Amino acid sequence: MxxxxxxxxxxxxxxxxxxxxxxxxxxxxxxxxxxxxxxxATSAAPGNFDGQSSCSLDGMLLGDYPGPKGQIRYRGDAQPSWFCDSVELLSTLLKPEQLKPVASAHVQDMAKADWERPQGHWIDARQAVYVLGSKRQGSMGPTAASFADVAAAQAFATQWGGRVLRFAELRTEMVDLSGGALHDSRM
Structure with a gap:
C-alpha cells in the first residue's frame, strides 16, 4: 500500500x-x-420546485405567483434555497455581506418558461441577461426578467419595456427589496 x-x-x-x-x-x-x-457535483445542479416549495426569505409559495423564480445551492446544503422572484435571488447574490459559499445560482429562462406558471428552464444566474424596469410583474412587483441570451432579452424589452443588463452590470441598488415586501399589507 x-x-x-x-x-x-x-x-x-x-x-x-x-x-x-x-x-x-x-x-x-x-x-x-x-x-x-x-x-x-450533487449540490450545484438546479432542482425543480413543487407545490409546497416556499421562498427562503419570506415563506411565499413559489407556485402561487407569476414571473421568474430563483434558487441558490450553498456548499454543504443538500437542498436549494428558493426565491419566489429573481430580484430576491439577485439581491442575495449581490449583497456584500453574503458569507455562505455559493455552489450555484439559477434563474429561469423566461423566453422558454410560462410567465404565469413558470417551471423548469433553469440557467446560470451569473451568465443570464436581465431586463429591469419592464411592465411585467413578478411575485414582488417589479422584477428582473431573466434570459439565456441577449436577443430574447431585447425582444422582451421591446415588447414590455425595460433595460437589458448582464449580471456583471447589476448593482445592489438596482435589486433593492425595500419597495415591494416592506409595503405589502397582505403579508
Whole structure:
C-alpha cells in the first residue's frame, strides 16, 4: 500500500467516525459528503420546485405567483434555497455581506418558461441577461426578467419595456427589496 492510499484510507476512516459520532447510524448516508467532488457535483445542479416549495426569505409559495423564480445551492446544503422572484435571488447574490459559499445560482429562462406558471428552464444566474424596469410583474412587483441570451432579452424589452443588463452590470441598488415586501399589507 502506498502513502497516498494510506492517507485516503485514514481520511475515509475519520470521516466515518465523525459522521457516526455526530449523527449516529443515520450519519452513514452522509459519508459521501467527505468527498469534495461528490459535494460539488450533487449540490450545484438546479432542482425543480413543487407545490409546497416556499421562498427562503419570506415563506411565499413559489407556485402561487407569476414571473421568474430563483434558487441558490450553498456548499454543504443538500437542498436549494428558493426565491419566489429573481430580484430576491439577485439581491442575495449581490449583497456584500453574503458569507455562505455559493455552489450555484439559477434563474429561469423566461423566453422558454410560462410567465404565469413558470417551471423548469433553469440557467446560470451569473451568465443570464436581465431586463429591469419592464411592465411585467413578478411575485414582488417589479422584477428582473431573466434570459439565456441577449436577443430574447431585447425582444422582451421591446415588447414590455425595460433595460437589458448582464449580471456583471447589476448593482445592489438596482435589486433593492425595500419597495415591494416592506409595503405589502397582505403579508
Amino acid at each position: 502506498n502513502e497516498a492510499s494510506l492517507r485516503q484510507g485514514r481520511r475515509q476512516f475519520f470521516c466515518a467516525c465523525a459522521a457516526l459520532a455526530t449523527a449516529g447510524l443515520a450519519g452513514l448516508a452522509g459519508l459521501s459528503a467527505c468527498s469534495p467532488a461528490a459535494d460539488s
